[in-house]
Amino acid sequence: MSSTDTLLRLGLTAGELMLRGGAEVCRVEDTVQRILCAVGADGANVIATPTGIYLTLSVDGKLASAVRRVTNTAYDLNLVCAINQFSRHIDSTISPQAALTTVLSLAKQNEVYSPRLAAVAAFSAGGSFTVLFGGTAVDAAAGGIGGLLVFLLIRKLSRLGVNRFAIDYCGGALGAFNAVAMSIVFPTSLQPAVLGAILILVPGVLLTNAVRDSISGDLLSGAARMVEALLVAVAVAAGVGTVLSLWATLGGIL
Amino acid sequence: MNTLLLLTACFVGTLSFALIFRAPPRSLFWCGLIGALGYGVLLILQNVGAGSAAAVFFAASVVGLASELLARASKIPATVYIIAGIIPLVPGAAAYFSMLYFAQGNYREALVALSSVAHMAIAISAGLAVGTVLRRK
Numbered sequence: 331m332s333s334t335d336t337l338l339r340l341g342l343t344a345g346e347l348m349l350r351g352g353a354e355v356c357r358v359e360d361t362v363q364r365i366l367c368a369v370g371a372d373g374a375n376v377i378a379t380p381t382g383i384y385l386t387l388s389v390d391g392k393l394a395s396a397v398r399r400v401t402n403t404a405y406d407l408n409l410v411c412a413i414n415q416f417s418r419h420i421d422s423t424i425s426p427q428a429a430l431t432t433v434l435s436l437a438k439q440n441e442v443y444s445p446r447l448a449a450v451a452a453f454s455a456g457g458s459f460t461v462l463f464g465g466t467a468v469d470a471a472a473g474g475i476g477g478l479l480v481f482l483l484i485r486k487l488s489r490l491g492v493n494r495f496a497i498d499y500c501g502g503a504l505g506a507f508n509a510v511a512m513s514i515v516f517p518t519s520l521q522p523a524v525l526g527a528i529l530i531l532v533p534g535v536l537l538t539n540a541v542r543d544s545i546s547g548d549l550l551s552g553a554a555r556m557v558e559a560l561l562v563a564v565a566v567a568a569g570v571g572t573v574l575s576l577w578a579t580l581g582g583i584l
Numbered sequence: 585m586n587t588l589l590l591l592t593a594c595f596v597g598t599l600s601f602a603l604i605f606r607a608p609p610r611s612l613f614w615c616g617l618i619g620a621l622g623y624g625v626l627l628i629l630q631n632v633g634a635g636s637a638a639a640v641f642f643a644a645s646v647v648g649l650a651s652e653l654l655a656r657a658s659k660i661p662a663t664v665y666i667i668a669g670i671i672p673l674v675p676g677a678a679a680y681f682s683m684l685y686f687a688q689g690n691y692r693e694a695l696v697a698l699s700s701v702a703h704m705a706i707a708i709s710a711g712l713a714v715g716t717v718l719r720r721k
């Protein structure tokens with residue numbers, strides 16, 4: 331593998347990891363450019379979009395290009411920060427190959443929080459936001475269990491490679507179903523428990539990035555992410571709506 | 585309902601939320617604090633009688649600005665704090681009622697609730713934009 335190939339691979343890998351982790355495209359482009367120029371490229375032109383990265387390098391007066399398609403997202407803000415931080419400390423003493431190895435090892439040690447701790451966080455997020463939406467202590471328990479179930483469902487379905495919107499639809503439906511089931515058995519109210527459970531599905535990362543991309547002039551990404559956020563919200567709402575409609579049809583009180 | 589309880593719930597909820605999105609460990613506490621700060625601003629504004637979209641707009645600008653300042657101090661991208669901070673501002677109740685009215689076939693009420701959801705979503709985006717632009721000048 332020639333050193334230009336290594337540089338291309340390095341740039342695309344770092345960019346892909348950041349994009350999948352939930353970084354704005356502006357940050358992806360900056361970081362990739364900074365890394366490549368530090369380890370030996372004379373110049374680098376990067377265009378990142380939510381669905382792919384285009385990269386052209388200039389090394390010793392020659393141009394080289396590569397494209398990488400980026401499909402699934404797996405939010406990992408810690409990895410985004412780690413690669414961003416790495417790009418600020420890197421200098422020409424590091425070979426491209428060593429830099430690539432470092433970036434890949436950053437991605438491998440990504441388990442900052444154990445799956446069990448994340449599950450506890452899903453429960454506590456669901457419960458806390460149920461309280462915020464006007465729930466009592468019993469509602470909070472129902473919302474917490476809902477949050478945990480939705481979290482586990484997302485994890486399971488994304489491992490199976492299910493479509494993003496299908497996952498959000500199922501998550502919304504499960505959150506609502508849990509709240510309905512709880513309200514049958516316990517004296518809980520429906521609304522806070524539903525809202526607490528499905529809050530994990532709110533497209534907060536997409537919305538934030540859409541706004542920041544738009545402001546920094548990445549209009550393509552900004553618009554694309556805004557539409558995606560809208561679709562996610564519709565999918566979640568459809569899931570909740572399906573269950574609530576069924577429950578209303580069966581004679582349940584909403 | 586006790587305001588202190590709400591703010592505590594907001595802090596814990598936002599912190600847990602940040603953890604699920606794998607925010608860096610040393611940012612977690614501040615994520616929770618920003619969530620509570622934004623929600624506190626929202627509560628105050630609603631108390632003095634601001635419209636819900638206006639209240640959300642100002643709360644989101646405070647979140648955006650505080651996140652930019654924290655990002656500079658902690659060398660962690662502002663996105664991390666913003667993503668956590670806007671979660672308590674999400675118009676969950678309006679969205680829920682919109683869904684509920686659709687489910688009941690009450691389309692007029694559903695559309696009213698839906699437009700208030702859209703209002704608040706736009707207010708969040710605009711507020712964040714203000715925070716970011718102020719920082720970058």
